[in-house]
Amino acid sequence: MKFNQIYIKRLIFILSLWPLLSISIIIFQDRLGANPVEFIERHFGKWTLIFLCLTLSMTPLRRITNVSQWILYRRMLGLFVFFYASIHLLCYIGLDYHFAWIDIKNDIIKHRYVIVGFLAWVLLLPLAITSSDKMIRKLKMKWKLLHRLIYVIAILGVLHFIWLVKKDITEPLIYAAIVSILFILRLDIIRRKKL
């Protein structure tokens, strides 16, 4: 990696900590509102989706800008997806349900938005575990195949949001639209490869 690329990567890392910093400021200023647990859960849920979209946009950006450097940040952004998804899940298990495992189990099996959300996190696990250079070398083509799971995860993540909302699905649909665009941009890449 070149000198400036290392600095850009460090900068992206620091910027990626913004969701942690911003929630700390909100907690410190006591601005969590009437339902603080819900506020924190939603905060990390939203940032998980944002990082998911950022991760998915690195490949199309490389195509569009013809700059390969974007791909250097993809893994780090992907790990932030896992990081924020895990905090989101921990908030649900710990803050919201106080580790009441039976209630949690019932909530997961009875409600479809919880099922897909939980499933998305489970699928992120193998991706996070196999994210090292060593694993990439070891798994070779299988790695590529495995990491296509991110598309399934993106669909599940958006579905998790759509199914949570009672009536006004404007915000989840914005994420659905962004993810769709990022998918469509890939169709183009696949076609070119085949030619």
Next chain:
Amino acid sequence: MVKIKKISSLEITPEHVYNDRRNFLKNLGLILSSTALSTFTNKSYAALSALPSFIQSKEHKIEKLSSLEDITSYNNYYEFGTSKSDPHEHADLLKVDPWSISIEGSVAKPLTLDIDELVKLIPIEERIYRLRCVEGWSMVIPWVGIPLNSLLKKVSPTGNAKYVEFVSLKRPSEMIGQKDDMLDWPYKEGLRLDEAMHPLTILAVGLYGKVLPKQNGAPIRLVVPWKYGFKSIKAITKIRLVEKMPITTWMKANPKEYGFYANVNPEVDHPRWTQATERRVGESLLAPRLKTQMFNGYQKEVAHLYQGMDLNRYF
């Protein structure tokens, strides 16, 4: 005491109110003497500027009340937008003065009156109730209002009256959430007559000893403490006694998720949210969820209304 606002200029009286006035006079004639009538002739329907004195609830110390700030800043009131903070932000646009509420349909003595007259007709009292939202959060709220049954008795429901339908306001210029067809406006709700006549069912006109804030349903809203919050329709303009079960707004929007009864029931789960437990609004970040109680804890008072009914079916 109550101050009646006098608005003499016809220009500022909305047309429907002006027209309603004729009905109002007709109806009022039934219950008021002609001398009282002459003093009302020039007035428009006035909203409540202050609450008359009322009997305080004895239940102040039973459960910790939710703070006024939480009660007035975390609301589901789609007429003003779908986010919880929208009603606090936008409800101020709504003009609740003048306001009239009519009680009509299968009744012997239909009635149209304003809130000032209503609280003169029936003494107001404080009621401290738990409010459980279908989304899994709850509050404890000190309402001030009148028992609905006192009002219904005044209009003498006929034998055809089996259900009560409540209709809210449709005024997109002031209720900016109505600019979207998010729900079928105006919001409608309904109760079975025996539910409406139950002594726990009230029409609230106040909160924390003061006039009801707009984001909480001013000038008048329903409160049915053993049912999920969406049953407690806000900004009521019409109460209709009817023979057939009314189709409520949420039943129309999503019949699989919202039934007519909507009784709080930890055993009957909602497809979206768990109903077994709830989060009490305003508690600290580290507070645990509470177990949701059958009929929101009013089982002793209301369970008999549903004897023999399959509550899984009639959710």
